[in-house]
Amino acid sequence: KYNKIYQHFSNKKSHKYQDEVSLLEETILQVAKQLQSLQNEVDERTKSLVKQTHTLERERNFIQGLLDTAPLIILTQDKNGKIITINRFGKKHIEDGNENLIYENVFIADNNQKQHILELLDRLRSSQTGKIRFDSTLDYHNDRSRHITWFHTKLSDNHPDAPLILSIGLDITDRKVAENRLAWLANHDPLTHLCNRRSFQDQFSNLIDIAHRQKQSVALLYFDLDQFKYINDTCGHKAGDVLLQVIADKLREVTRSSDILARLGGDEFALVIYGISEDGAVKVAEKIFSSLQSIDYRIEDNPFKITVSIGIALFPKHGHSIQELLANADLAMYQAKEAGRGRIHVYSPDAEFHKRIHHELYWKDQIQQAMDENRFVLYFQPILNLRTRTISHYESLLRMLDKNGKILSPDQFIPVAERVGLIRSIDKLVVDKALDIHKSLLSKGYDIVLSINLSGQALADEDLQNYIYDSLANPQVKPELIIFEITETIAVSNFASARHLMERIRSLGCSFALDDFGVGFSSFYYLMHLPVDYVKIDGSFIKKLENSQEDQVLVQALAEIAQRLGKETIAEFVENAKILDLLEKYGIHYAQGYHVGRPMPQILFSKGIGDSRRTI
Structure with missing residues (x-):
């Protein structure tokens, strides 16, 4: 609008002499021009303010959105x-x-x-x-x-x-x-909610210090469940876990809140009681014993009696440190088990018992050192096919070398390893070494069958079974060239677990042999239902076969029954040609013993007895 005013006055003709009107017109023109300039500036600033307002509004909305959604x-x-x-x-x-x-x-x-x-x-x-x-x-x-x-x-x-x-x-x-959960787990057993070993040792140590200052006695009751392994094997670990929870609840009912009650691991429990006499500790143990026996626990609707073996050690009578008291309470518990299980035993310094325990501890240390220093080796004994008179396969036999290189037989270390909990490691070691040899033979072009012994631990240890299964599933392994051996006594006493293991491993193509058959249970019923391919007749029936009519009758009967059940038979401890001829006459399929070949640190490749052999 200011432009129109400016144009109106600027179009008028100018006069030679400016009068007041012309001066006014000029002034109006200048004012209009300035006003237009100011209007333009106002418009620009208004636009800028509107733009800034929109920007600030967006920023405000963005910040408010962050505040409201954060x-x-x-x-x-x-x-x-x-x-x-x-x-x-x-x-x-x-x-x-x-x-x-x-x-x-x-x-x-x-x-x-x-x-x-x-x-x-x-x-x-x-x-x-x-x-x-x-x-x-x-x-x-x-x-x-x-x-x-x-x-x-x-x-x-x-x-x-x-x-x-x-x-x-x-x-x-x-x-x-x-954080609270982690702190709780650091001091408690997640299954039973009792104190764990770490918390137990801390509390026990503090209580010993207090008892020492106040000249009070402290009783340690150390106990585990009798035949808990049987429950795990027959019903599975979940059923075993449920039983442990029931037992923990029962123990809470019969103990005081001031007592230290802990699950130390597996089926092992410990109870520490402050200011109690030996007689008082025994009464508490009896109360625990009767309380746990009252649990109505059933396996497939069959009642299962819960019993514990309880060992008792007292401070300061039986030790001044928690390590000493735990060791002595543990010894007392073993003394209770040896007396027939389901017993209570107060620690007593039995020299003969301690000597045996120290012997086991010595061997435990020797076995552990041998594993750490790779002093376990495999020897291989040939097994003869009596129908073809050729070597069919080799049994892998474990040997341990002492620090001086002397060879120790399995009888010297396997029983101890089973008692002290090292047999699982030995099983893994044997499987690893045997499969390494197997893969080495394959790489050289030899499809030689190897037989590998497993302990009873393999039946109850699912982790070990998984390890064996995974090792056999390796593409470098030919499972059809592997036979696993397990003794008749172990297989029959853990029938369900043995059958599960055999079926699982055989699904890969491996075979199974039932070792030491004829001793122990000698149950043909189990032989009918166990998925084994070979039955190894125990050597005690073979050693005197040529001179013992009873052994001859038994071996013939075992051979006939095994054949009717579709199992192949292997005779152990074949030490001369006469025994070999009798076995062939009775229809035994394979022979193993010194007459066929002694165990050697390498596989000696041969066609049969008396053939020239060369080391592979």
Whole structure:
């Protein structure tokens, strides 16, 4: 509009002599021009302000969106602690319709923290510090408590109505729960909720120190379940776990809260009682014994009687340290088991018993050292096919070398290894070494069948079974060239587990042999139902075969029954040609013994007896 005024006056003709009117016109032109310039500037600034307003509005909406969606409590306070602003998350969790909340209601739910937190906030408001941090418990309106970490910062705006403090609350409840769970697990057995070994030893050690100062006695009851392994083998580990939980609950009922009750591992439990005599400890053991016997536990609807063997050691009578007391209580428990299981035994220094235990400990150390130093080796004994008079396969036999290189037979270390818990490692070692030899033979072009012995531990140890299965599934292994051997006594006494193991391993293509057949249970019923391919007749029936009519009758009967059941027979301890001829006459399929070939550290490749051999 100012441009129109300017154009109107600027189009008029100018006169030679300017009068007042012309001067006025000129002034109007200048004013119109200036006003137009100002209008243009106003328009530009208005556009800029609108643009900035839109930008600020977007930024504000973005920040508000962040505040409302962030899983944090975000609020501001004035100088009196009144909450001025609070985000949506904060409103949901703490405001609950109260628009006049002050910091005490938000930050302080625990009266024990109140004074400390008030002092911190006062220091922040008075600018003695620029920021503070503390943890507090927040009581929600739904009666739940949450753990919050608060971060408070002093704001710089000095306007009297402006917020003074910015507060951000982070909910750390889940982390606290996880931390508490980890702390609990560090001291408790997760299955039974009793103390674990670590916590038990700490508490026991502290109690011994107190008893020493106060000249009091302390009793340690150490016990485990009789035949717990049978339950695990027949019903599975889940059933065993359920039984352990039932027993733990029963033990809580018959012990005091001041006693230390722990599960040390497996089916082993320990109870520590302060200020009790030997007679009193025995009475508590009897109470535990009768209480556990009252448990109505059934296996496939058949009642199973729960019994424990309890060993007792007392401080200071039987030891002054927890290590000594645990060792002596353990010895007492073994003495109870040797007396017939389901017994209570107070530690007594039985010299002969201790001598045997120390002997086992010595051998345990020797076996462990031999494993660490790779002093276990395999020897290989040939097995002759009596129908073709050729070597059919080789049995892998474990030997241990002592520190001087002397060869030790399995009879010297295997029984100890089974008692002290090292047999599982030996089983793995034998499988590893035998399969290494097997793969080496294959790489040289020899498809030679190897037989590998397994202990009874393999029947109950699912981890070991998985290890064997995985080893056989290796593409470098030919399972059809592997035979596993397990003794008749072990297989029959763990029938269900033996059958499961055999079926699983045979599914890969391996074969199974039942070793030492004819001793122990001698049950042909089990032979009918066990998926074995070979039956190895025990050497005690073969050694005197040529001179013993009873052995001849028995061997013929075993051979006939095995053949009718579709099993091939192997005779052990064949030491001369006469025995070999008798075995062939009775229809025995294979022969093994010194007459066929002695165990050797390498496989001697031969066609049969008397043939020239060369080492592979």
